[in-house]
Amino acid sequence: MSLNLQTHTQHFTNPLYLESGRILEPYDITYETYGHINEDKSNVIVITHALTGSHHAAGYYEDENKAGWWDGLIGSKKAIDTDKYFVICTNVIGSCFGSTGPMSPQTPHQEPYRYKFPVVSIKDMVKAQRILFDRLDIHRVEAIIGGSMGGMQALQFAIHYPNFAKKIIPLATTYATQAWAIAFNKVAQEAILKDPDFKQGYYDPELIKEQGLTGMAIGRMAGHISFLSHESMKEKFAREYKRDDGLYELFGKFQVESYLEYNGYNFTKWFDPLTYLYITKAINIYDLGRGFDSLQEAFKKITAELHLISFRNDLLFKNSEMKTISDTLHEIGNKNHTYIDIDSDYGHDAFLVEIEKFEHYIKDALDG
Amino acid sequence: MSLNLQTHTQHFTNPLYLESGRILEPYDITYETYGHINEDKSNVIVITHALTGSHHAAGYYEDENKAGWWDGLIGSKKAIDTDKYFVICTNVIGSCFGSTGPMSPQTPHQEPYRYKFPVVSIKDMVKAQRILFDRLDIHRVEAIIGGSMGGMQALQFAIHYPNFAKKIIPLATTYATQAWAIAFNKVAQEAILKDPDFKQGYYDPELIKEQGLTGMAIGRMAGHISFLSHESMKEKFAREYKRDDGLYELFGKFQVESYLEYNGYNFTKWFDPLTYLYITKAINIYDLGRGFDSLQEAFKKITAELHLISFRNDLLFKNSEMKTISDTLHEIGNKNHTYIDIDSDYGHDAFLVEIEKFEHYIKDALDG
Numbered sequence A, B: 001m002s003l004n005l006q007t008h009t010q011h012f013t014n015p016l017y018l019e020s021g022r023i024l025e026p027y028d029i030t031y032e033t034y035g036h037i038n039e040d041k042s043n044v045i046v047i048t049h050a051l052t053g054s055h056h057a058a059g060y061y062e063d064e065n066k067a068g069w070w071d072g073l074i075g076s077k078k079a080i081d082t083d084k085y086f087v088i089c090t091n092v093i094g095s096c097f098g099s100t101g102p103m104s105p106q107t108p109h110q111e112p113y114r115y116k117f118p119v120v121s122i123k124d125m126v127k128a129q130r131i132l133f134d135r136l137d138i139h140r141v142e143a144i145i146g147g148s149m150g151g152m153q154a155l156q157f158a159i160h161y162p163n164f165a166k167k168i169i170p171l172a173t174t175y176a177t178q179a180w181a182i183a184f185n186k187v188a189q190e191a192i193l194k195d196p197d198f199k200q201g202y203y204d205p206e207l208i209k210e211q212g213l214t215g216m217a218i219g220r221m222a223g224h225i226s227f228l229s230h231e232s233m234k235e236k237f238a239r240e241y242k243r244d245d246g247l248y249e250l251f252g253k254f255q256v257e258s259y260l261e262y263n264g265y266n267f268t269k270w271f272d273p274l275t276y277l278y279i280t281k282a283i284n285i286y287d288l289g290r291g292f293d294s295l296q297e298a299f300k301k302i303t304a305e306l307h308l309i310s311f312r313n314d315l316l317f318k319n320s321e322m323k324t325i326s327d328t329l330h331e332i333g334n335k336n337h338t339y340i341d342i343d344s345d346y347g348h349d350a351f352l353v354e355i356e357k358f359e360h361y362i363k364d365a366l367d368g
Helices: A122-135 A149-160 A179-193 A205-211 A214-227 A230-237 A255-267 A273-284 A295-299 A319-331 A359-367 B122-135 B149-160 B179-193 B205-211 B214-227 B230-237 B255-267 B273-284 B295-299 B319-331 B359-367
Strands: A006-012 A027-034 A044-048 A086-090 A141-147 A165-171 A305-311 A337-342 B006-012 B027-034 B044-048 B086-090 B141-147 B165-171 B305-311 B337-342
Touching (some): A027 A122, A044 A149, A122 A273, A149 A165, A165 A359, A179 A273, A214 A255, A214 A273, A305 A359, B179 B214, B305 B359
Parallel strands (some): A044 A086, B044 B141
């Protein structure tokens, strides 16, 4: 069967009450669907995306030569089988890919929000999605699956909307963002904020499209380090030197340097720096225990089946953090969860790259 | 006994032939000594410093309230006992603390070298030190001890001047800098180079003293991450928030963010950005096997006793890299070495911070 990829945007005029006490109003949510919804709407799977991801999780747009970010996992006969399931992936609020974010026009004057955009939390992102699903008349789904910040959303769903999903499958994520990850985000935020071209958010989009934004590129380079590992970098680059560059030239480059440079600057041509500030902020303040006396109390809200997946050599959200989730569930007597630590040297991005290592766990969890 | 701290600078007019084929001429080397040399000069220990270190390894200068960087280890009755040993720590060439570096005046016109300064390697640094020791009429020493880039120098000494030291004690270092460490250096280099205030090295020292250099501060923040670990950052900062900052304020700060900011910007007030470029370059191109058919062949040159010390959770130079050194020595039948992996969660900086965990190994190695 065809993937039946469809992209939609819904507009909401009711205020979205945010965790901060502020309001977002009105707002749009862009989302993508794959497969076909069945008559009683009982075959829905929600995919939640990571920091720089979008709703485009699978398939190709016309004239696109790169598929959606989890195309290896989502599609006909794949682990998340679109012959069977109707899959929805929603662009988070705060993003720059269609849902309302800091560069969206603020009513009534239609100027971009910029710093006037409210801080949104992972909990807020999930709340907005829940409102979207309400409008789509979807009140219960088979599963919510996501990695990294997507896993944070999945877990927030489990705690705050316990009856919404039968199964929750978070990958490569944590219960609360730790200082190590906040530190990497800090490098990027500082680099963006101090870039003279950024001008407190009044940057020139044309300039960025042509040259890229230096500060964000530098920050992204730091980000790339956190997504990989010693082992994956060693395997990918070794100590290879860029052809024609001399070892004793001050600006001669190792392959790993060229890689970071290319990806750092290229990133700034397709991602908005204000969104980077806001989404990394959302990740930094993510803490499942907030509003509860303890993490245990938060986890007592969960009724869904949980299937936790970590990666052994994830340096951004360590497998020990996922183990804390599993241990905490054990402590409160939760018997409705599984936890697997995938043997991988790749690092954090294993959840995007090494699909063959975990797709069967997802398939089994969905079939079970 | 008193520490007998003395600081000297020696001037050399003979050319220093560098690995690159270029020449440095003339050049200065600044060094510091502690303790008293004995009559037959048989009680000398050499200390080699790390990236941002200097010759000031122990004791206090007048009006200084912070001791040298390894003061816990070096002094009367300490592991490196200055009652017994005469200790020398040399500022590497390329540095900004007295030895000739990129901001030193270039003869004949006396303008700073800036980018005209030649790329120096760790091997070059060691060669210059060897020439200094010759002038001091020191032709054989008890030990060379250093961590991180200091360990690189110690190992280069062992291979290229096999008769110079009886014992070599490298800590928290590697046999060749791997892509992971090069990547962190890349972030810093890029941030410095793209800082508009840096002006290709024509920066204003006064401006830097007042405000700091943004690019180097950002790069240093990334560096700090690599020196620590998830565990040490979690222990140090948890998810503590800066007093008076709001969680939902876009620019509200976690403690870890304040720490990085303070240390990042403060660093730029005492360290030269051109030196940062040149020293990180030296670290990047460090490879003990260069010039040999293999690492084994390089290690066959070694005749000194080797005492290798790594730290379990060093994320910059992984303990597996030190283990590779030990394994390679075993492979070639070297029986004259020991290897200890210190149980530590601190990260790379454990060699500076957790002295109580390894000082007895150093003492035993020196006494043995």
